[in-house]
Amino acid sequence: EVQLVESGGGLVQPGGSLRLSCAASGFTFSSYSMNWVRQAPGKGLEWVSYISSSSSTIYYADSVKGRFTISRDNAKNSLYLQMNSLRAEDTAVYYCARAKQWLVYYFDYWGQGTLVTVSS
Amino acid sequence: DIQMTQSPSTLSASVGDRVTITCRASQSISSWLAWYQQKPGKAPKLLIYKASSLESGVPSRFSGSGSGTEFTLTISSLQPDDFATYYCQQVRTFGQGTKVEIK
Numbered sequence: 001e002v003q004l005v006e007s008g009g010g011l012v013q014p015g016g017s018l019r020l021s022c023a024a025s026g027f028t029f030s031s032y033s034m035n036w037v038r039q040a041p042g043k044g045l046e047w048v049s050y051i052s053s054s055s056s057t058i059y060y061a062d063s064v065k066g067r068f069t070i071s072r073d074n075a076k077n078s079l080y081l082q083m084n085s086l087r088a089e090d091t092a093v094y095y096c097a098r099a100k101q102w103l104v105y106y107f108d109y110w111g112q113g114t115l116v117t118v119s120s
Numbered sequence: 121d122i123q124m125t126q127s128p129s130t131l132s133a134s135v136g137d138r139v140t141i142t143c144r145a146s147q148s149i150s151s152w153l154a155w156y157q158q159k160p161g162k163a164p165k166l167l168i169y170k171a172s173s174l175e176s177g178v179p180s181r182f183s184g185s186g187s188g189t190e191f192t193l194t195i196s197s198l199q200p201d202d203f204a205t206y207y208c209q210q211v212r213t214f215g216q217g218t219k220v221e222i223k
Contacts, residue, residue: 037164045156045164045207045214061212095163103169105211106154110163 002026002109004096009114016086016118022079022096022111030054030074033099035107036081038092038116048094049081050104064090086118122146124208126215132223139195141218143208148188154209155184155193157202158217164207168193195220 008020022034036048049070050059058070069082079096093115097107123146133139143153151171156164166175168184171191181196195202203222208215 044217045158045209047212047214050212059212100166100169105152106166106169106209107156107164108166108175110165112163 002098004098004109004111006094006096006111006114009094009116011117011119012086013120014087014118017082017084018086018116020081020083020094020096020114020116022081024077024079024096024098027098029072029077032101033104034072034079035097035099036070036079037095037097037107037110038090039095039113040089040092043092046092050099051079052104083116086116088118090116091118092116122149122210122213124210124213124215126206126208126218128218129216130219130221132221133198134223135198135200137198137223139198139202139220141193141206141208141220143186143191143193143215145189145191145210149210151187152210153184153186153191155182156207156209157204158207159204167206 003025005023012018033052035050051070067085071080093113095113096111098109100106100108125144127142153171155168158164167178172184183194205217205219207217
């Protein structure tokens with residue numbers, strides 16, 4: 001069974017940093033591209049970042065470029081999101097999502113999400 | 121950037137109704153469109169990809185159509201489990217969502 005479990009969320013002050021993790025199981029993690037998608041309270045979905053299976057290709061939304069860094073460790077079946085210079089508008093539930101193999105624009109499995117709250 | 125606009129924002133319907141949600145792209149996106157269902161407090165679930173391909177395990181009452189700039193998600197006979205919010209997605213852009221409510 002495919003499972004994605006996020007962790008690392010919490011309350012952080014504006015300007016602070018946080019590192020999210022996503023532990024993957026039930027599939028060959030190293031064969032799949034991965035994404036982070038977020039959802040502000042009561043709002044819609046916003047794609048945040050993409051990383052290819054080998055980490056050779058990485059993309060970011062303009063809203064987080066230069067502040068967030070996506071990475072992965074295929075040996076540990078884990079995906080990460082390092083978030084620096086956090087702002088109030090970064091407050092959201094952050095989901096990791098697996099891209100369908102060969103159709104990387106579509107996300108076929110999602111974690112349960114981890115809440116990040118940026119507030120003083 | 122391509123913008124995705126869904127309509128309506130909210131839809132009230134009864135069990136058994138045929139329901140159609142529309143998603144419009146600001147420019148042609150061929151068939152690069154997906155639909156997701158999200159229930160409160162839960163992660164989104166992929167329903168349709170490549171505009172009309174049904175994801176494995178998704179009931180056949182869900183169907184997608186369209187290409188270019190206009191797309192539709194149809195639920196042929198609304199079931200109690202289908203009351204949720206639906207999002208279209210083009211690559212890295214999501215629509216604003218359509219909430220399907222009980223009439």
